[in-house]
Amino acid sequence: MDGFDSSTGVIVIAATNRPEILDSALLRPGRFDRRVAVQAPDRAGREAILKVHTRGMPLGPDVDLKRIAASTPGMVGADLANLVNEAALLAARRAHEHILEADFTDSLERIVLGAERQIMMTAADRKRTAYHEAGHALVGMLTEGADPVRKISIIPRGMALGVTFSAPETDRFNYEEGELKARIRVALGGRAAEELVFDAPTTGAESDIQQLTEIARQMVSRWGMSPAIGPIAVASADGRGPYYPGGAEVSERTQELVDDEIRRIVDEAHEQTAKLLRENRAKLDSLAEALLEHETLDEDEAYAAAGVEHSPDETSGQYVAAARASADGPAPTSRA
Numbered sequence: 001m002d003g004f005d006s007s008t009g010v011i012v013i014a015a016t017n018r019p020e021i022l023d024s025a026l027l028r029p030g031r032f033d034r035r036v037a038v039q040a041p042d043r044a045g046r047e048a049i050l051k052v053h054t055r056g057m058p059l060g061p062d063v064d065l066k067r068i069a070a071s072t073p074g075m076v077g078a079d080l081a082n083l084v085n086e087a088a089l090l091a092a093r094r095a096h097e098h099i100l101e102a103d104f105t106d107s108l109e110r111i112v113l114g115a116e117r118q119i120m121m122t123a124a125d126r127k128r129t130a131y132h133e134a135g136h137a138l139v140g141m142l143t144e145g146a147d148p149v150r151k152i153s154i155i156p157r158g159m160a161l162g163v164t165f166s167a168p169e170t171d172r173f174n175y176e177e178g179e180l181k182a183r184i185r186v187a188l189g190g191r192a193a194e195e196l197v198f199d200a201p202t203t204g205a206e207s208d209i210q211q212l213t214e215i216a217r218q219m220v221s222r223w224g225m226s227p228a229i230g231p232i233a234v235a236s237a238d239g240r241g242p243y244y245p246g247g248a249e250v251s252e253r254t255q256e257l258v259d260d261e262i263r264r265i266v267d268e269a270h271e272q273t274a275k276l277l278r279e280n281r282a283k284l285d286s287l288a289e290a291l292l293e294h295e296t297l298d299e300d301e302a303y304a305a306a307g308v309e310h311s312p313d314e315t316s317g318q319y320v321a322a323a324r325a326s327a328d329g330p331a332p333t334s335r336a
Contacts, residue, residue: 040076042171043069049077053084060098068104073171083107112165114158121156126292128194129154129162132204134287134306135193136164136186138280139273141308145182148310149303152287153296161204164190177225180215184269185276187212192273193284216265217258226261234258283307 014032016022026032041049047069054065072080086107091099121129133152140146147166154162166186191205217235224231234250250258277284283306290297290305303310 040074043073046072046075046080049080050084053081054099057084057088058098060096060100062101063099063104064101070170071108071167073167079111083111086110109157114160117156117158119156121161125161126154127288128198128202129204130288130291131193131197131284132190133162133164134284134291135189135191135196135277136208137189137302138284138287138306138308139189139192139276140164140166140186141303141306141310142276142280143182143185145176145179146186147183148299150299151297152291152302154291155295160207177219180219180225181265181269184212184215184266185273187215188266188270188273189277192270192277196274196277196281196284212266212269213262216262219265220258220261226258226265228257228261229254 012032043066047066050065050069068083072083075083083104084107087099087103090106090110091103094103096103133154137149137152140149147168149164149166151165152163157163187208190208191201194201194204219225220229221235222233224233234254287302287306290301294301297305299310
């Protein structure tokens with residue numbers, strides 16, 4: 001990239017999603033003079049992208065692109081294009097003259113959850129899965145700072161036997177400590193419900209445990225939310241040490257403190273979650289019974305079955321899903 005004549009008129013454009021690994025010599029002044037950070041679109045951006053991808057398509061009168069945009073936080077242009085294509089395919093299979101709201105809803109479910117699996121579950125497994133998902137959902141409904149529950153299902157999809165979806169009312173870019181702890185308690189809700197009802201845990205909480213452990217670890221090691229560690233970075237965003245290249249990330253004593261703090265946060269959350277479910281056992285039973293009867297409950301049906309008052313945001317639509325797992329927004333809980 002050196003030696004170009006000033007009159008040549010050559011423009012070099014490059015893109016990467018891993019800027020942290022680029023050689024500093026490549027980025028020195030005079031090589032790339034402009035740097036543009038492209039983030040995932042916000043709600044207005046997603047609506048504009050949906051308008052582009054649905055241009056010329058026969059949309060039904062019940063389709064509200066603004067509501068669909070609010071239902072897809074974290075999705076980028078390729079995701080939204082896939083969503084529209086899946087909805088069009090579903091409408092064609094169903095012989096619809098127009099692409100309806102239900103086609104978009106089912107398309108979003110398919111993208112987030114995967115295709116339904118035709119497997120035979122025993123009555124005991126269905127009941128355990130129903131209580132597992134009801135535990136996630138009820139803790140989410142009753143915990144301050146938790147995202148509203150949008151949908152619960154015990155229909156096997158992808159690698160999961162059941163799924164509970166929660167999503168915020170609006171796009172989120174920052175989380176308070178209490179909200180992160182609420183996410184940990186929601187993730188523990190399935191295991192705690194199994195322990196309460198069946199007095200024994202199962203392997204179904206594997207993905208939940210991985211998720212909550214990652215949240216707790218980042219609270220301690222990256223976000224300064226531990227009084228024992230304080231506002232000190234003991235882990236970096238890319239997994240490399242925050243100190244000189246090749247140096248050890250932390251001392252053994254600090255690593256022990258990190259492990260102890262993660263254990264403390266999770267243990268406190270588990271105790272609070274178990275207590276909450278014990279005190280609301282009737283709501284848990286009612287929600288699990290509704291799941292066993294209907295298999296899938298949307299937002300209003302779930303809150304009604306649990307007997308919990310809820311005032312959904314008018315922009316939340318029929319179904320809201322958060323499908324992205326990141327440091328700022330962990331993924332929905334699922335029973336693997």
